[in-house]
Amino acid sequence: MTDYLALAQSVVQQAADHGVEVEAIITHDAETQIKVSGGEVEQLSQASSRGLGVRVIDGGRTGYAYTSDFSADSIERTWRAARDLARVATADEYRALPELTPISDEDLEIWDARLPDVPATDKIDLLKRVERATLDYDPRIILADFCNYGDSINHVYLANSRGFAGQYGRTTVFSYLMGIARGEDGGMVNAFGMGASNFFDELDPVAIGREAGEKAISILGGKPVETQTATIVLDHVVGAEILSALAQALSAGDWQRKRSFLLDRLGQQVGSDMVTLMDNGRLKRGIASAPFDGEGVATSATRLIDEGVLQNLMYDSYSASKDGKTSSGNAQRAGHRSLPRLGPSNFYMQPGHLTRDEIIKGVDRGLYVISVMQTGGIDPISGDCSMGANGLWIENGEIVGPVGGVTIATTLNDFLQNVSQVGGDLRFIPMFGVIGVPTLRIDNVTIGGTK
Amino acid sequence: MIDKALAQKVLAEALRTGADLAEIYVEDVESLRLGMDDSRVETAMRGEDRGAGIRVFFGNLVTYAFTDSLDEQSLIDSARAAAAAGTGSSSQTRIDLTERKSPLEYPVLKPFDTLSIEDKVQLLSQMDEHARAYNPQIVQVSASYDQLRRHMWLFNSDGLQVEDERFYTEIRGGVVARRNGTLQQVRDGFGGRVGLELLDQNDAIAEIESMCETAVKMLDARPCPAGEMTVVMCNGWGGVLFHEACGHQMEADFITKGSSAYAGKIGERVANPIITAIDDGTIPGRRGSLKFDDDGTPAQRTVLIEKGILKEYMWDLVEARRVGRDGSTGNGRRESYRHMPMPRMTNTFIDQGEHDPQEIIESVKRGVYIANMAGGQADIAKGDFVFNATVAYLIEDGKLTAPVRGATIFGNGPQVLNEIDMVGNDLALDPGKGMCGKGQAARVSVGQPTVRIPRVTVGGTDDASA
Numbered sequence: 001m002t003d004y005l006a007l008a009q010s011v012v013q014q015a016a017d018h019g020v021e022v023e024a025i026i027t028h029d030a031e032t033q034i035k036v037s038g039g040e041v042e043q044l045s046q047a048s049s050r051g052l053g054v055r056v057i058d059g060g061r062t063g064y065a066y067t068s069d070f071s072a073d074s075i076e077r078t079w080r081a082a083r084d085l086a087r088v089a090t091a092d093e094y095r096a097l098p099e100l101t102p103i104s105d106e107d108l109e110i111w112d113a114r115l116p117d118v119p120a121t122d123k124i125d126l127l128k129r130v131e132r133a134t135l136d137y138d139p140r141i142i143l144a145d146f147c148n149y150g151d152s153i154n155h156v157y158l159a160n161s162r163g164f165a166g167q168y169g170r171t172t173v174f175s176y177l178m179g180i181a182r183g184e185d186g187g188m189v190n191a192f193g194m195g196a197s198n199f200f201d202e203l204d205p206v207a208i209g210r211e212a213g214e215k216a217i218s219i220l221g222g223k224p225v226e227t228q229t230a231t232i233v234l235d236h237v238v239g240a241e242i243l244s245a246l247a248q249a250l251s252a253g254d255w256q257r258k259r260s261f262l263l264d265r266l267g268q269q270v271g272s273d274m275v276t277l278m279d280n281g282r283l284k285r286g287i288a289s290a291p292f293d294g295e296g297v298a299t300s301a302t303r304l305i306d307e308g309v310l311q312n313l314m315y316d317s318y319s320a321s322k323d324g325k326t327s328s329g330n331a332q333r334a335g336h337r338s339l340p341r342l343g344p345s346n347f348y349m350q351p352g353h354l355t356r357d358e359i360i361k362g363v364d365r366g367l368y369v370i371s372v373m374q375t376g377g378i379d380p381i382s383g384d385c386s387m388g389a390n391g392l393w394i395e396n397g398e399i400v401g402p403v404g405g406v407t408i409a410t411t412l413n414d415f416l417q418n419v420s421q422v423g424g425d426l427r428f429i430p431m432f433g434v435i436g437v438p439t440l441r442i443d444n445v446t447i448g449g450t451k
Numbered sequence: 452m453i454d455k456a457l458a459q460k461v462l463a464e465a466l467r468t469g470a471d472l473a474e475i476y477v478e479d480v481e482s483l484r485l486g487m488d489d490s491r492v493e494t495a496m497r498g499e500d501r502g503a504g505i506r507v508f509f510g511n512l513v514t515y516a517f518t519d520s521l522d523e524q525s526l527i528d529s530a531r532a533a534a535a536a537g538t539g540s541s542s543q544t545r546i547d548l549t550e551r552k553s554p555l556e557y558p559v560l561k562p563f564d565t566l567s568i569e570d571k572v573q574l575l576s577q578m579d580e581h582a583r584a585y586n587p588q589i590v591q592v593s594a595s596y597d598q599l600r601r602h603m604w605l606f607n608s609d610g611l612q613v614e615d616e617r618f619y620t621e622i623r624g625g626v627v628a629r630r631n632g633t634l635q636q637v638r639d640g641f642g643g644r645v646g647l648e649l650l651d652q653n654d655a656i657a658e659i660e661s662m663c664e665t666a667v668k669m670l671d672a673r674p675c676p677a678g679e680m681t682v683v684m685c686n687g688w689g690g691v692l693f694h695e696a697c698g699h700q701m702e703a704d705f706i707t708k709g710s711s712a713y714a715g716k717i718g719e720r721v722a723n724p725i726i727t728a729i730d731d732g733t734i735p736g737r738r739g740s741l742k743f744d745d746d747g748t749p750a751q752r753t754v755l756i757e758k759g760i761l762k763e764y765m766w767d768l769v770e771a772r773r774v775g776r777d778g779s780t781g782n783g784r785r786e787s788y789r790h791m792p793m794p795r796m797t798n799t800f801i802d803q804g805e806h807d808p809q810e811i812i813e814s815v816k817r818g819v820y821i822a823n824m825a826g827g828q829a830d831i832a833k834g835d836f837v838f839n840a841t842v843a844y845l846i847e848d849g850k851l852t853a854p855v856r857g858a859t860i861f862g863n864g865p866q867v868l869n870e871i872d873m874v875g876n877d878l879a880l881d882p883g884k885g886m887c888g889k890g891q892a893a894r895v896s897v898g899q900p901t902v903r904i905p906r907v908t909v910g911g912t913d914d915a916s917a
Contacts, residue, residue: 037708043791045515046532049502064496068519074499081497088568090491145710180710188710190830224908227677257489257591259627259634337498373828373837377859381627381634386859386910388837405835407861407910409677448677448861448910 004028004050005167007070008159011054015079016161020086021057021097022079023160023295026050027336031152032120036127037145044120051336056082057096061089066336097160098317098327101298108282108289112171112199116153123149126205127175133209134179134193138217144209145190147177151200156290156333164296172287173200174430179212183220189390189404191215191371192237196430198285215370219390222404224449231366231420232408232447233359233394234440236427238369239349242385244432245378245412246277247344250304251330252319254380261383261412262310270310271416274352277305279314281329281345288434294333294340302328308416316342348436352422356439359421361397367447368392368399369408383412389447407448418443452477453503453521455548458606460523462546465507465530466608469539472508472772473530474607476745477521478788485568486595487575490583494595495568502788507533511773515791548612553742553749555733559618559646563598566647571596574622574650578659582626585663588670591627594659596620597642605747615742619894620649623884624659628666635856637666637823637841641882643736644894653882665823665842668854675843675858675909681818682860682904683811683846687879688823690800690899693728695829696836696864699889701730701755701763702782702794703770712834712865716761722868724759725804732781732797738883738894739797746783746792753780755799756868767794786891796887800898804874808901811873813849819858819909820844820851834864859910867904875901 004026011024028050035043052075053066063085067078127149134144151173159165176194183189193212195203215235234242249260262270281299283289293299295317302312315323316331319342331340360368372387379385386409392399410418423439453461458475465473479501486494503526504517516532518525578594602616621642628635639662641653684692697713705711713721722728732741732750741750746768754762766776767783769792783792812820823842829835840858844851880898887895 041512041536043513043515044536045517045791047515047517047529047789049517049519049789051519062493062495064494065498066496067499069499069501078499085495085497085568088485088492088572089495090487090493092491092493143708143710145708188712190710258629259591259636261634337500339494339496373830373835377825377837377839379636381636382856384857386839386857388835388859388861388910405861405908407677407837407859407908409857409859409910446677448908450679 004157005159005165008157009165011052011075011079012159012161015054015056015083020083021161023055023097025053025333025336026157028155029152031150032123034123034127034149036124036131036147039128039131041124052078053336054079054082055339056086058083058086060091060093060095061086062095063089064339094318094321097162098295098297100162100164103166103292103298108291109285110170110198110289115151115171115173115200118200126203129205130175130177130209133206134177134213137210137213138181140181140183140217140220141179141213142182143180144212145178145180149175158296160296166292166296168291170290171198173197173203175203175205175208177209177212179216181216181220187221189216189219189222191219196287198287218392219370219402219404222390222402224405225393225403225447226450227448229444230447231363231441231443232445233363233366233368234442235370236437236439237429238372239437239440240429240435241372241432242378242415243347243349243435243437245380247347247433247435248380249412250277250313251342252313252315252323253342255313256319256322259381261381266310268310269308271305271308272419273307274419274422275305275308275416276350278303278350279330279344279347283346286346286434287428287430288345293329294331297327297329297331299329299345314342314344316340344433346428346434346436348426348428349422349438351424351426351438353424354421356423356425359423359439359441360394360399362421363394363441364396366394367403368394378412380412385410385412385415405449409446409448414444415442452479452604457523457526458548459546461505461526461530462606462608463544464527465505465534466541466543468534468537469541470507470509470534470537472608474506474605475503476506476788477503477604479602480600482599484595484597485571485575487579488593489591490579492572492575500787503529504788505529505533506791508772509537512536513769513791517789543608546608547610548606549610550612555742555750557644557735557740561647563646574655578624578655581656582659582663585660586667588628588630588667589626589663590629593625595623603745607747611747613743613747617644618646619738620645620647622655624662626659626662626666628670630670633670635666635669637662640884643738643883644740645736669842669856672854672856675819675855677910679906679908681815682907682909683815683818683820684902684904685822686808686875686877686899686901688881688897689821689902690881690897691824691885692836692838693801693899694796694799694895694897696834697868698796698799699829700834700864701765703764703766704794706764707770707773713761719761720759721761721865722756722759723871725874726756726759726868726871727754727802728756728800729754729802730765730782730796730799734798737798737880737896738885739896741781741797744781744783745785746779748779748781748783750781750797765794765796767792770794784893786893790891793889793891795889795893796895798880798896800878800880801874801900801902803876803878804900806873806875808875808877811875811901811903812846812851814873814903815846816848818846819855820846821858821860829864836864837861861908861910867907870905871902872905873903877901
């Protein structure tokens with residue numbers, strides 16, 4: 001077994017002896033992916049891979065190169081390429097490797113020691129149960145599509161010329177599928193079910209399968225309502241999609257580039273007092289948790305919006321030195337092929353106490369939104385937010401029937417101001433980053449449908 | 452990358468447990484990315500990726516293993532891992548590989564090394580300077596240059612041996628205009644399966660100035676009215692609507708599962724007879740063009756819809772085998788050796804129509820003209836789509852009038868295809884910026900002439916008209 005941390009350190013040593021700063025990351029991953037259809041395994045993919053990425057900072061100029069080839073020649077070619085590329089980059093006085101920070105050895109509970117030994121047959125069985133739970137939910141479910149299981153065992157080794165050397169292992173497992181339902185009129189709808197955890201045993205196949213079945217059946221036969229202004233109640237998946245845009249608007253890097261609808265409003269009330277938004281890279285059993293971030297800074301918990309008041313932003317070392325702050329440990333790394341990039345870790349809205357049913361009961365007239373479709377429909381710069389929606393219509397606290405083919409439109413600003421109730425049912429959705437959201441009630445939203 | 456003798460040995464190993472077909476896909480990739488943001492070269496990045504994926508077919512079960520080491524032991528180990536699901540045995544120990552050549556040529560007129568890295572950086576600086584000089588309201592500018600060489604080799608136990616060395620060059624730009632509290636972002640780009648001749652055939656500076664012009668104009672945009680109305684979609688990039696809302700539903704994986712609205716409809720009328728739609732992986736210089744797809748099938752031109760009649764789906768090898776079809780349509784594509792291929796589009800477009808585009812706009816009393824979109828999303832089961840227009844104008848009494856912001860069009864792909872009642876004579880493919888995501892990224896082109904959709908739901912933030 002190669003000592004990858006020692007290898008990363010030796011790359012740093014070789015490349016650094018010309019007065020430049022160097023960081024080397026080595027990732028070594030093993031992953032399994034399975035796809036099941038109609039109770040049969042359709043795809044089974046297993047692989048392990050590794051890679052080296054070298055970042056050189058030469059007088060504030062950054063060059064980057066990576067390779068998957070660990071031969072001595074290739075490693076040397078890679079750090080040399082990074083050094084050469086640094087010469088064409090623009091010098092930036094704030095660009096430097098971060099100061100050493102103490103890394104706590106607290107157990108974040110992100111390593112499932114059992115996962116490497118779980119046989120593929122157990123994973124296949126789990127996935128077949130996911131599929132069956134969707135199909136068994138209702139005879140109108142005609143298909144469980146994209147029925148996938150995946151897991152990964154990741155090892156990260158990071159070293160830099162300031163003396164940082166660290167490593168950690170993290171496991172993740174996930175499963176998702178799409179339930180497709182057909183009504184008597186032949187109309188079809190679909191909905192996702194999903195689950196993710198650091199631990200194999202925590203994945204609940206029946207819950208994942210049922211979610212897809214239940215959601216698809218509930219919106220079957222939905223028709224547009226009249227265009228109007230009403231209350232909406234957001235399911236977790238929908239709330240997560242909106243929160244992912246808020247996460248971008250709360251990144252210091254986007255502020256420094258003047259790309260946030262919240263720009264220059266630090267210390268101000270930007271949302272209702274129900275809104276508390278957190279980013280926590282040290283969350284126990286957080287899918288995005290790690291002891292240090294993508295450039296070796298200790299991760300932390302940051303209160304971004306506290307009861308509606310904008311308090312803090314997320315920082316990496318670069319944006320922090322620009323603003324005279326300290327990094328919040330938010331440099332993310334998508335493997336050895338990319339530079340550290342400022343972004344959320346486990347980003348979530350602090351839950352309240354209400355159940356989903358209690359929230360729905362309080363709505364006179366509105367839409368419980370179960371699924372949305374959008375791309376670029378939530379703009380963290382202008383704050384504009386517009387999406388196609390499916391869900392259930394609520395009248396006097398009761399669900400009266402499915403709705404489809406409508407659009408919901410608001411702005412992120414109004415969204416934050418109009419959050420009037422927050423559920424106690426916090427759930428992390430790993431689709432748009434790792435975003436945690438409870439059921440939310442939002443008032444005064446334009447619903448576009450028929451005249 | 453690997454020689455014939457080694458390929459034969461690895462294939463024999465992969466077949467040993469009784470597979471019907473085994474395949475080795477080898478890839479060697481080199482990339483360079485330069486990115487300027489905030490007038491600074493912030494991204495200067497080179498990458499090398501080399502590896503192989505071994506795919507083994509046992510009836511409808513497909514197993515896959517990949518490795519980033521191309522030595523004999525690693526390849527044999529991967530072949531064994533992929534073969535492990537088999538319980539039978541094979542007597543086929545000798546595989547005769549015959550190299551197949553493509554008649555298609557995608558010549559690179561100017562190799563990547565004909566410009567230095569410094570020259571490439573210089574181009575981005577010029578884009579940045581011109582954009583900033585264009586108007587004081589332009590507050591942010593970004594520009595990027597990408598070059599990619601992706602060389603693939605494929606060997607399979609049917610004796611197939613092919614290779615395809617693909618070169619791509621891309622330029623992207625983004626500007627943000629700001630006036631008082633209003634911000635407007637515009638992004639665009641161009642590229643293709645070409646070398647640096649791309650930079651002679653396109654004027655990067657004129658392109659970014661045009662983005663600035665649009666962003667400044669859009670600062671005056673008012674909220675888009677909501678409700679049902681007539682929508683005219685621009686030519687070229689407007690074809691992304693067909694790609695998302697109809698094209699994906701013609702991909703064979705959605706057909707064989709029966710989840711697509713087009714399943715079982717070959718020979719039936721699925722669109723207005725003025726609509727002909729084509730997927731063509733053989734167009735010179737385009738992002739979706741291939742010699743061979745990533746199953747080793749030659750690229751081809753496939754008429755999907757002819758005068759409103761559904762003619763064909765887009766097949767990859769797995770789906771073609773599933774239904775016993777003789778070969779695929781050359782639509783099997785994968786993101787890298789770490790991925791299995793799946794049915795994907797190449798260059799997909801609605802074909803030329805008869806109307807003058809001006810005549811189409813003049814025909815609309817009240818509606819919205821969509822000039823650019825951020826991309827979109829479609830629901831495969833229902834064919835419902837949502838598209839967010841980044842640049843749109845009101846049409847009033849046959850004329851383009853005020854710019855509008857926040858316009859979202861919402862509808863059903865197959866239904867819209869039946870309803871489109873005017874197709875322009877200005878067919879164009881997009882400038883070469885399309886990246887399709889279906890679990891894996893794939894370079895694609897989209898295209899269409901100007902089209903008119905007589906009635907579609909438009910979502911906006913102004914419900915005054917409702």
